[in-house]
Amino acid sequence: MNQTTQEILAPPIEAVRRQPAEQGIAGDLAMLTKSRLTTLVLITTFVGFCMASGQRIEWLLLFNTLLGTALVAGSAAVLNQFIERNVDRLMARTRVRPLPSGRMTPAAALRIGLGMGAAGVLYLAVTVNLFATVLAAVTLAIYLLLYTPMKSRTSFCITVGAVAGAIPPVIGWVAARPSLGPGAWILFGILFLWQIPHFMAIAWMYRDEYAQAGFVMLRRNDIGGFATAVESLCYSAALAAVTLLPPALGMTSLVYLPGALLFNGLMFACAVHFLLRRDRVSARRLFFASILYLPFVLGLLVFTRI
Numbered sequence: 001m002n003q004t005t006q007e008i009l010a011p012p013i014e015a016v017r018r019q020p021a022e023q024g025i026a027g028d029l030a031m032l033t034k035s036r037l038t039t040l041v042l043i044t045t046f047v048g049f050c051m052a053s054g055q056r057i058e059w060l061l062l063f064n065t066l067l068g069t070a071l072v073a074g075s076a077a078v079l080n081q082f083i084e085r086n087v088d089r090l091m092a093r094t095r096v097r098p099l100p101s102g103r104m105t106p107a108a109a110l111r112i113g114l115g116m117g118a119a120g121v122l123y124l125a126v127t128v129n130l131f132a133t134v135l136a137a138v139t140l141a142i143y144l145l146l147y148t149p150m151k152s153r154t155s156f157c158i159t160v161g162a163v164a165g166a167i168p169p170v171i172g173w174v175a176a177r178p179s180l181g182p183g184a185w186i187l188f189g190i191l192f193l194w195q196i197p198h199f200m201a202i203a204w205m206y207r208d209e210y211a212q213a214g215f216v217m218l219r220r221n222d223i224g225g226f227a228t229a230v231e232s233l234c235y236s237a238a239l240a241a242v243t244l245l246p247p248a249l250g251m252t253s254l255v256y257l258p259g260a261l262l263f264n265g266l267m268f269a270c271a272v273h274f275l276l277r278r279d280r281v282s283a284r285r286l287f288f289a290s291i292l293y294l295p296f297v298l299g300l301l302v303f304t305r306i
Contacts, residue, residue: 028098032109033116034077040294041073041168042066047298048172048187051251051305058176064127065175069168071120072136076143076164078113082106083148090213093206131174139167151215158199158217166191183251186242193239194294197232197271201287204228205280229275232286236271240264243297256304260297267293 049062081088081099085106088094098104117140124133142164150157169187174180203210203217204225210217219227243260246252270289274282 028103031096032078032081032098032104032112033074037077038070038073041165042070043295043298044169044187044191045069045172045175047302048169048184049176050172050302051169051183051187052173052176054305061128061175064123065132065172068120068124068128068132069136069171071116071123072140073120073168075113075115075117075120076140078109078116079144080148082109082113083144084151085109087152087213087215091206091209093209128175129178131178132171135167135171135174139164139171142167151217153216155203155216155219158196158203161199162192162195165195182249183246186245186249186251189242190239190297193235193242194290196235197239197267197286198290200228200232200235201274201283201290204274204278204283205287225278226275229271229278233268233271233275236264236268240268246301250306252301252304253306256300259300263293263296 085099089100147161166188170184173184270286274286
């Protein structure tokens with residue numbers, strides 16, 4: 001997309017700059033580090049740590065793991081927005097961010113992002129262990145060097161992004177128990193499979209904005225959304241299968257099963273509804289089902305762990 005087109009599609013910069021000005025520096029930093037996404041990363045890291053620890057949790061080690069992971073996750077968010085600052089001006093949901101609105105300079109964001117990333121990796125190396133440090137660095141690399149540039153080239157970016165998003169619980173696992181076991185792979189599988197229908201729903205709801213900005217979040221020939229809905233349904237079914245494994249592997253008690261079955265049924269029903277309707281309402285319903293699904297299933301894992 002050339003500069004002239006961007007100027008036509010983007011709103012006047014002064015108008016955008018005024019919209020969230022009342023947030024101040026704290027609000028801008030929260031937006032820059034994608035605080036909600038970073039919080040989700042920390043929750044999944046916490047779950048991985050708890051599942052690997054069993055009933056005995058080393059609280060100082062947990063704190064160090066979460067702090068280092070938070071710095072790395074925040075760095076990924078900042079550097080992603082630094083890279084996409086011009087494209088973000090083209091979408092209503094991102095044009096109010098600090099960089100596209102002009103409230104923060106690219107140089108300042110770059111310094112913040114690089115500083116947080118370096119500090120996070122170093123902190124994990126010093127206070128946790130090398131395994132967790134390497135996984136955090138790999139996650140950062142996948143997110144910035146693969147997922148971010150792929151968004152403008154192929155819809156496969158969602159799968160690659162899901163890999164990065166599924167590593168945090170494994171970071172928590174190896175921080176508590178520095179070796180990969182079946183439990184770590186189960187947690188990776190749950191997070192990976194959950195992200196596909198979750199982000200497919202988002203991509204379908206905002207498909208026009210993504211296309212306007214040049215992002216390829218859906219298959220180019222999937223005009224009616226059939227392939228997107230089928231993929232969401234298949235991944236929801238696979239997610240249900242994986243989430244039923246923990247009791248069989250001795251990770252949780254059988255008390256976990258009824259709740260897991262209930263929330264998998266809800267998620268699957270919404271995926272079926274999305275396949276049948278393929279409109280914004282059904283996509284939004286699947287999105288909110290996924291939002292409810294993850295904390296409840298992860299909570300069940302933690303509270304019924306053995």
